[in-house]
Amino acid sequence: MxxxxxxxxxxxxxxxxxxxxxxxxxxxxxxxxxxxxxxxxxxxxxxxxxxxxxxxxxxxKFGADADRMYFTPDGVEQATRTTVAEHRAARFARLGVGRVADLCAGIGGDAIALARAGIEVLAVDRSPLTCAVARANAEALGLADRIEVRCADVTEVDTAGYDAVFVDPARRGGRGRIFDPEAYSPPLSWAVEAARTTSFAALKIAPGVPHEAVPDDAEAQWVSDRGDVKEAVLWFGTRPGARSATLLPRGATLTGTGLPDPPVGPVGGYVYEPDGAVIRAHLVAEVAQQVGGRLIDGTIAYVTADELRPTPYATAYAISDTLPFNLKRLKALLREREVGTLTVKKRGSAVEPEEVRRRVKPRGPNAATVLLTRVAGAPAMLIGAPVTTN
Missing domain, CATH: 1.10.10 (Arc Repressor Mutant, subunit A)
Incomplete structure (x- = not known):
């Protein structure tokens, strides 16, 4: 178009x-x-x-707003989900930010959330079509008085006079996703320098960013929405060196305390699967401390404990059986218990859940969950059911 x-x-x-x-x-x-x-x-x-x-x-991504908004194919793919954008905008507002330069603004998803939080926004993008779409969205949602859209190269924009910058570099190219932060457009190094020119800044990056690529003066936050890890954000002017995981829509945030790796021990009555944002943020030890748990394997992010304790940062499973990996044995056990609804999850296993369901052919009125993983280095099956902890 x-x-x-x-x-x-x-x-x-x-x-x-x-x-x-x-x-x-x-x-x-x-x-x-x-x-x-x-x-x-x-x-x-x-x-x-x-x-x-x-x-x-x-x-x-945009709920009811989508019916009034305008999009490009790339804009739909790359725009921030509304729940995530609103969370970030609310944090900017709590920091007292009144004016934000939104660099690489795209179709305006983040600009809309910022404007609704009462912040004035300069939304910059170099694509004339994308800028036209962003202007139309601001107009359609009644936010044109708070959002100025400028078609320009973000590296040439003067951000003096703004309380903060938000940068969302392009992380896709002609061959798909870009994993090297220096291959972003603009590169992460440029975005970091731009962030240091204002009192506050947030840089949206891929959640798989290596921890060693995070600058010492930045706070790194990993964000998930309903269990799906959406992004990592480098914050400047907040808590240098902090690592955190935020789980939406609840908004619970777990911050690292520098704990050593948890001990490894036998599988107890409960296994906790930390949220993906917790794992990306390297905060499994903090979850283990919360639930009084240990790892089932030194290389697997499953925490086990002997009693059930509440935590918003992990899904808990009551474990009835811990068995060596054997699909014939699993099939027989499920048939004996009349399990027809089978949820298969895996961590540290090469076996695909679809293959397991195809081979065990679950039938019956009951439900169960099987975790395919490793216990003390050996392939294992943990059978149980999810339980509520909060």
Missing amino acids: ETEAFAGLLTDEGQALLAGLGGYEEAGELAVATRLRREHPAELVSAALTQARLRRRAAA
Whole structure:
């Protein structure tokens, strides 16, 4: 979609066309397109149908706002989920930030959350189409008075006069995801220097960033949403050297205390699976301390304990059986217990959950969970069920 085609969507004709596309997929896109092209320019019809498809995809990230917003394919893919953006915006607001330079702003997902938190935003992106979409989103959501969109190279933007910067470098290229922080656009080293020019800053990076790549003067925060790790953020001007994991939507945050690795011991009555953000932040020891637990293996992030203790940072399982890995034995046990609903999770195992379900053929009215893992270095199966700890 080109900028000119997108501009057509903002005209009265384009708006009417978009408004009339609700539920178009039931009628079939080809039939709808053929009919509409009799009454409207083909390019406008194509742009409207593309936008309708993108809005459906974006609903998972933006909720009800998606029906009023505008998107590009890359924008839907790369934009921050609303729950995550709102959490970050709220933290900026608590820090007393009044003006933020949002560099690499994309379609404006973070800018929207910042503006709704009462912060004035300069949203910068170098793509004319992306900037046009960001402006349209600010207008559509009634935030144009708080969001200034500027089409420019972020490396040439003067951030003097802003309380904070937020940088979300592009982490995808022609070959997919980019894992080297210096291959981001702009590079992480540039973003770090930009962060140091203001009182506060947040740099959004991939959650798999090596800990050794985190600057000493930054706080590193890993964020998950409903158990799915979404991002890592380097904060400047907050808690230098801190490592934390935040779990949304609850907002619980676990901060590292420098604990040594937990001891390894036998599997107890309960096994705790730490949230992915906790694991990425290297805070499994803190969870083990909370629950009075130990590791089942020195290389596996499963914590076991003899009693159940509450923690928001891990899912607990009551363990009924700890067995050496053997699918025939598992199949027989599940048949004996009439297990038809089987959840298979793995950590440290090469066996895929789908393969296990295919081979054991669970049948029956009962449910169970099997954890495929290693115990003291040996492949094992832990059988049980999830339990609530908070």
